[in-house]
Amino acid sequence: MRSFKVTLGFIALATVLAASASVHAHGIWFAERSTNLALIFGVGADDLDMVSRLPLVTETAAYDVLQQPVNTSLRATEYLVLADTTEHPAIVTAVFDNGVWSQNEDGHWERGGRDEVQDAVLSTTVLKYTVLLRSPLAEPLRPLPGQLLQIVPDDAILPDKMGADLNLRVLYKGQPAAGAEVMWDYVNDPDGERIVAGENGRVRIKVRNQGLNVIGAAYETTNDDKTIADRAQSMATLSFILPHEPE
Numbered sequence: 001m002r003s004f005k006v007t008l009g010f011i012a013l014a015t016v017l018a019a020s021a022s023v024h025a026h027g028i029w030f031a032e033r034s035t036n037l038a039l040i041f042g043v044g045a046d047d048l049d050m051v052s053r054l055p056l057v058t059e060t061a062a063y064d065v066l067q068q069p070v071n072t073s074l075r076a077t078e079y080l081v082l083a084d085t086t087e088h089p090a091i092v093t094a095v096f097d098n099g100v101w102s103q104n105e106d107g108h109w110e111r112g113g114r115d116e117v118q119d120a121v122l123s124t125t126v127l128k129y130t131v132l133l134r135s136p137l138a139e140p141l142r143p144l145p146g147q148l149l150q151i152v153p154d155d156a157i158l159p160d161k162m163g164a165d166l167n168l169r170v171l172y173k174g175q176p177a178a179g180a181e182v183m184w185d186y187v188n189d190p191d192g193e194r195i196v197a198g199e200n201g202r203v204r205i206k207v208r209n210q211g212l213n214v215i216g217a218a219y220e221t222t223n224d225d226k227t228i229a230d231r232a233q234s235m236a237t238l239s240f241i242l243p244h245e246p247e
Contacts, residue, residue: 027186028096029214029237030083030132037083037132039074039094044190050081057081058097059146062089065138090135095146098126100229113228123229129236133158143174151182151217151238158240162210169201170217172234176201177219184208186216186237194218207242214239 026043039057041050054076060083062072070087074094083092100113102120114123129147137156144150154167170180178201181194185208195203197217207213215238223229 028130039081059095063091065090092132096128125232133240149234149236170197180219183216186214
C-alpha cells in the first residue's frame, strides 16, 4: 500500500507540473511582420492575440550599439502590436507581467493568488522577458534594466551561419541562473530537449536557423510572499536574425 501511495503522489506531482508547464509555457519575442517589428505572444508556431494583452506589457525599451537608451514605444494596430524603430535601435526589449495564477484541486488554472483562490493547491507568479538583437554591438551585451531573467551572449558579434557554436549565460537579477532550462529553438522546436544551465549559468548551443532565431530560458524560484504565491516563474527569450544570401 505504501508504494501505491508513493506512485499516486508521483503521478499527482507530474500532473501538476505538466499542467503548469502547459499553462505558463508561452513567451514573448519580437519578429518582423510586413517589414514592421511586432511583439509576439505565443509558443512555437502559435502566434496569439497580443493586442488584447498589451496592457500586460509593463515595460519596453531600446538601445543603440553602445547600449545607450534610445526612444521607442509600442502601439496597437487591429491585429498586431508594433514597436517604433525610427531611431534604428540595435536592441529592443519588453517585459510582460502575466500576473498570478492558481491551480485548484480539480487541476484547473485560474487567475488569482492564494489570497483569492480558496482551494488553490499551487500558485505562481508569471513574468516574461525578451531581448531582440538587431545589429552587432560595440561590446558584449550587458544585463539590461528590467530584464530580471536574461539570456546574454558572450560575444558582441553573433555568428552569421547556421550550425555555429554560440556561448550564452542565463542571468537572474544579474547573477548566474543555475538550473535554468534553455530551449535553443523556441519557435520551431518548443518541445525539443532542453539544455540545463550549469552553476555559472552557462550553456553552449548551435545556432539553429539561417533566419529568425528565438532562444528561450525558463527559470523558477520561490516567491517572496507565500500568502500570494508559492513560486515565481520567469520566461526569457533572446532573438536575432541571421542574414540569408543575396537574392
